[in-house]
Amino acid sequence: MAEEQRSVLLESAAQFPVPHGVTLSYGTAGFRAEASKLSSTLFRAGIIAALRSLKTGCTVGLMITASHNPVGDNGVKIADPDGSMMAQSWEPFAEALANAETPECLVELVFQFVKEEGITFGGERPAEVLLGRDTRPTGEALLEVSKQGIKAIIGVVPLDMGIVTTPQLHWMVWRKNKGLNALELDYFMQLSESFRCLIEMVPEGITKQNFDLRLIVDGANGVGGMKLEQLKELLTGQEIQVRNACKQGLGVLNERVGADYVQKEKVAPCGFGPNDIGLRCASFDGDADRLVYFRISRVNINSVDLVDGDKILSLFALFIKEQLHMLNSGIKDLKNALPASLGIVQTAYANGASTDYLKQLGLEVVFTPTGVKYLHKKAAEYDIGIYFEANGHGTILFSEDFLSKLQEKKNYFAASSAGSDPLKACLRLLAVSSLINQAVGDAISGLLLVEAVLQYMGWTVQNWIELYHDLPSRQLKVKVADRTAVITTDAETQVLRPFGLQEAIDAETAKYDRARCFIRPSGTEDVIRVYAEASYQEAADSLAQSVSQHVDRFLGLQSLK
Numbered sequence: 413m414a415e416e417q418r419s420v421l422l423e424s425a426a427q428f429p430v431p432h433g434v435t436l437s438y439g440t441a442g443f444r445a446e447a448s449k450l451s452s453t454l455f456r457a458g459i460i461a462a463l464r465s466l467k468t469g470c471t472v473g474l475m476i477t478a479s480h481n482p483v484g485d486n487g488v489k490i491a492d493p494d495g496s497m498m499a500q501s502w503e504p505f506a507e508a509l510a511n512a513e514t515p516e517c518l519v520e521l522v523f524q525f526v527k528e529e530g531i532t533f534g535g536e537r538p539a540e541v542l543l544g545r546d547t548r549p550t551g552e553a554l555l556e557v558s559k560q561g562i563k564a565i566i567g568v569v570p571l572d573m574g575i576v577t578t579p580q581l582h583w584m585v586w587r588k589n590k591g592l593n594a595l596e597l598d599y600f601m602q603l604s605e606s607f608r609c610l611i612e613m614v615p616e617g618i619t620k621q622n623f624d625l626r627l628i629v630d631g632a633n634g635v636g637g638m639k640l641e642q643l644k645e646l647l648t649g650q651e652i653q654v655r656n657a658c659k660q661g662l663g664v665l666n667e668r669v670g671a672d673y674v675q676k677e678k679v680a681p682c683g684f685g686p687n688d689i690g691l692r693c694a695s696f697d698g699d700a701d702r703l704v705y706f707r708i709s710r711v712n713i714n715s716v717d718l719v720d721g722d723k724i725l726s727l728f729a730l731f732i733k734e735q736l737h738m739l740n741s742g743i744k745d746l747k748n749a750l751p752a753s754l755g756i757v758q759t760a761y762a763n764g765a766s767t768d769y770l771k772q773l774g775l776e777v778v779f780t781p782t783g784v785k786y787l788h789k790k791a792a793e794y795d796i797g798i799y800f801e802a803n804g805h806g807t808i809l810f811s812e813d814f815l816s817k818l819q820e821k822k823n824y825f826a827a828s829s830a831g832s833d834p835l836k837a838c839l840r841l842l843a844v845s846s847l848i849n850q851a852v853g854d855a856i857s858g859l860l861l862v863e864a865v866l867q868y869m870g871w872t873v874q875n876w877i878e879l880y881h882d883l884p885s886r887q888l889k890v891k892v893a894d895r896t897a898v899i900t901t902d903a904e905t906q907v908l909r910p911f912g913l914q915e916a917i918d919a920e921t922a923k924y925d926r927a928r929c930f931i932r933p934s935g936t937e938d939v940i941r942v943y944a945e946a947s948y949q950e951a952a953d954s955l956a957q958s959v960s961q962h963v964d965r966f967l968g969l970q971s972l973k
């Protein structure tokens with residue numbers, strides 16, 4: 413077997429040589445680069461995914477996307493059996509394999525790794541990799557290359573799920589490993605049914621009658637808009653209009669559209685104009701794992717009032733807290749109560765006003781380094797964990813144990829107190845758990861939950877915007893000679909190396925009222941990011957500026973000379 417495996421690998425790897433001068437790192441969200449340079453990487457990602465499937469004895473996923481990057485780029489992410497990002501412990505191997513210079517080096521790496529990990533080639537357990545891609549024109553060819561990589565590991569089978577959003581593919585992997593139906597139609601049915609269930613339980617009243625059902629969604633000219641158009645047909649009680657929905661010849665993926673653009677530039681995407689002033693609008697990123705809301709400003713139609721991930725998180729946290737309260741209030745016999753740990757997970761980029769708001773609600777707020785893989789892992793430690801990055805990537809995780817207790821409670825209340833608040837709370841929480849993606853942040857399911865919660869609250873977008881007021885902030889990037897020279901700790905809020913830089917940041921920060929500032933090396937770009945927050949905009953700007961100068965002084969490009 414080993415000899416056969418060796419020669420299959422050597423032969424197939426020879427077809428996809430590594431381009432010169434390109435070094436890839438697995439980064440915060442997989443490999444990403446200009447599409448024309450990615451054949452060898454995608455082939456190798458296929459091998460990695462296949463080995464991951466052999467190791468775990470489960471189905472894993474391989475998604476071909478470069479998210480919000482320009483249309484000429486592409487990339488790949490691997491999903492673990494539970495639908496989350498590939499285990500970090502495999503990243504060094506993934507990186508080494510992607511950069512192995514020759515087929516011989518590649519084979520050596522594979523064999524050494526397989527030995528270390530105790531993986532058996534061609535084992536008895538079925539091994540399978542689900543493949544998906546976004547709408548990028550280079551996706552199809554790269555998918556074929558990944559298939560070659562998967563098939564180069566004997567006993568592993570690729571299964572092409574076609575054009576899907578990143579969260580759909582993660583969801584399919586998660587479902588498949590639970591032995592549940594995992595086709596796109598199952599995804600659509602589950603979302604539309606749990607959404608209907610939440611809408612049916614919106615309390616009657618004036619607010620319900622007055623609620624404006626209209627919502628306009630910017631699909632970033634990508635896969636998300638396309639899928640929402642399909643799902644829309646199954647939804648009742650919602651008026652969704654999709655723009656930039658990836659129609660042939662109309663608009664370029666991520667070009668002046670999409671969640672990343674709207675959030676960073678704070679402007680309306682293409683296709684939105686004066687007629688939309690005041691309306692509730694939302695935007696997806698290119699692979700639909702990020703969601704932001706916005707409203708075109710009445711004062712200046714070029715700018716938007718942004719509702720970012722922090723505010724989506726706050727809305728969800730408020731709703732979940734209320735349902736948990738409803739579930740347990742009025743219960744006289746303590747054995748009928750269902751205590752639940754509720755954790756809120758943010759990164760240092762979360763606006764300080766959101767953190768204050770959440771803490772004021774009495775919630776437990778914890779911080780992790782940037783990157784969904786860290787947030788997700790932390791959120792999974794709670795009965796209910798809600799996580800979001802400010803850029804709009806996030807979800808709500810329910811533990812299996814809590815869900816089974818919730819199911820029991822529902823049955824109990826259904827038999828003993830039909831129509832009661834605790835029963836409604838159980839039903840709503842169960843519906844949320846099946847609506848919101850349990851594998852990864854999902855713009856489509858997040859959007860449906862936002863709509864259901866707003867209807868439940870009877871809130872306009874204005875009510876939501878006023879939940880709290882963001883502290884002014886500024887983000888800058890500094891090009892440095894070597895960004896790995898910066899080592900941080902404490903969820904990236906403190907610099908350990910180079911020595912003296914943290915003291916300089918502290919001294920600058922102390923000059924302003926209610927100010928906060930941190931720096932960290934980006935995981936996706938070759939820069940150091942500087943973030944500053946203060947009580948007024950000029951202070952945030954000038955703090956970010958002066959800290960950037962310190963970064964430049966300590967690490968700037970001149971130190972290359």
Ligand SMILES: CC(=O)N[C@H]1[C@@H](OP(=O)(O)O)O[C@H](CO)[C@@H](O)[C@@H]1O
Pocket residue numbers: 440441479761782783784801803933934935936937941
């Ligand atoms: C400040 C910021 O928005 N950082 C983004 C960005 O990571 P960086 O490591 O900061 O480059 O891309 C990541 C992947 O999409 C995302 O998880 C993260 O939030």
Ligand SMILES: [Mg+2]
Pocket residue numbers: 479480697698699700701702
């Ligand atoms: Mg994305």
